[in-house]
Amino acid sequence: MTGTLVDAGPAPGEPPPPDDAPRDVVGRVMPVFPEPPPLTSHGPARIIAMCNQKGGVGKTTTTINLGACLAEHGRRVLLVDFDPQGAASVGIGVNPHDLDVTIYNVLMERGVRVEDALIESGIDGLDVLPANIDLSAAEVQLVGEVARESVLSRALRPVVDDYDVILIDCQPSLGLLTVNALTAAHGVLIPLECEFFALRGVALLVETIEKVRDRLNPALEIDGILPTMYDSRTLHSREVVARVHEAFGDTLLHSVIGRTVKFPDATVAAEPITAYAPGHPGASAYRQLARELVARGHAA
Numbered sequence: 001m002t003g004t005l006v007d008a009g010p011a012p013g014e015p016p017p018p019d020d021a022p023r024d025v026v027g028r029v030m031p032v033f034p035e036p037p038p039l040t041s042h043g044p045a046r047i048i049a050m051c052n053q054k055g056g057v058g059k060t061t062t063t064i065n066l067g068a069c070l071a072e073h074g075r076r077v078l079l080v081d082f083d084p085q086g087a088a089s090v091g092i093g094v095n096p097h098d099l100d101v102t103i104y105n106v107l108m109e110r111g112v113r114v115e116d117a118l119i120e121s122g123i124d125g126l127d128v129l130p131a132n133i134d135l136s137a138a139e140v141q142l143v144g145e146v147a148r149e150s151v152l153s154r155a156l157r158p159v160v161d162d163y164d165v166i167l168i169d170c171q172p173s174l175g176l177l178t179v180n181a182l183t184a185a186h187g188v189l190i191p192l193e194c195e196f197f198a199l200r201g202v203a204l205l206v207e208t209i210e211k212v213r214d215r216l217n218p219a220l221e222i223d224g225i226l227p228t229m230y231d232s233r234t235l236h237s238r239e240v241v242a243r244v245h246e247a248f249g250d251t252l253l254h255s256v257i258g259r260t261v262k263f264p265d266a267t268v269a270a271e272p273i274t275a276y277a278p279g280h281p282g283a284s285a286y287r288q289l290a291r292e293l294v295a296r297g298h299a300a
């Protein structure tokens with residue numbers, strides 16, 4: 001289901017698209033992303049790491065809202081909070097700071113199973129593997145482990161068949177935890193804030209992804225670059241996205257997330273925007289992202 005649908009330029013011999021065809025923000029014809037068909041069975045999950053070593057670019061917001069949108073389509077979704085700040089846990093209504101068992105214990109303690117740490121969110125089909133500040137110790141402790149880069153991959157293995165999609169919310173660094181996420185993942189989604197210096201770190205991120213692909217996880221793909229905090233009124237936002245398109249071609253997704261205060265508001269309410277403001281354009285944007293990823297073959 002990849003390729004043709006997404007890069008839908010006219011096939012040889014076909015007429016070019018009409019001038020009034022809907023276009024994305026860089027002027028590509030906007031494909032129609034159909035409603036994902038219902039699933040008749042579940043699993044094994046495709047694992048997607050939400051990754052950018054810059055903080056505040058929308059990784060956690062994307063993890064929560066993409067997860068909620070996929071769950072709306074009956075997908076079983078696991079959010080893996082892989083940031084010691086615990087923002088993905090909090091954002092979905094779980095207070096991770098009082099928990100005795102989190103992903104940290106699953107990673108570091110023999111005998112603690114991943115099932116022991118899973119929590120159902122208030123949203124149908126959406127579970128969370130929570131994290132709290134304990135996870136910050138793992139970065140150091142993992143250094144001495146055998147196969148230290150694949151600890152997360154092994155930890156998730158028992159539940160991979162129970163979900164259709166597993167989303168890993170990475171911390172803002174390219175350290176060992178992030179390398180673990182990239183080793184566990186099938187694909188990487190890169191949220192990119194539409195801001196001038198946003199592109200600076202991307203080359204280093206792509207280099208890291210390529211290293212992990214070469215050495216640890218040959219099947220790892222970049223699923224897409226997702227512009228976030230896009231403001232259509234500014235030339236600046238449009239220029240940033242145009243630069244991304246120049247540099248990365250169709251790795252740039254068609255879906256774009258606009259800048260709106262509804263996202264921080266939803267964070268305070270500890271809900272995805274699809275629950276907090278279901279009719280808001282921000283909710284539609286994440287629903288479209290979910291449909292685009294399914295259409296590209298990156299999610300069930």
Ligand SMILES: Nc1ncnc2c1ncn2[C@@H]1O[C@H](COP(=O)(O)OP(=O)(O)O)[C@@H](O)[C@H]1O
Pocket residue numbers: 054055056057058059060061062087172228229230257258259260261263264265267
């Ligand atoms: N599209 C958006 N428009 C406005 N604010 C946003 C948007 N996406 C995220 N935010 C806000 O920006 C801050 C950082 O987002 P977050 O998802 O936590 O980034 P990261 O996980 O990359 O650090 C949060 O307060 C969040 O609510």
Ligand SMILES: [Mg+2]
Pocket residue numbers: 059060061083087169170
């Ligand atoms: Mg975050």
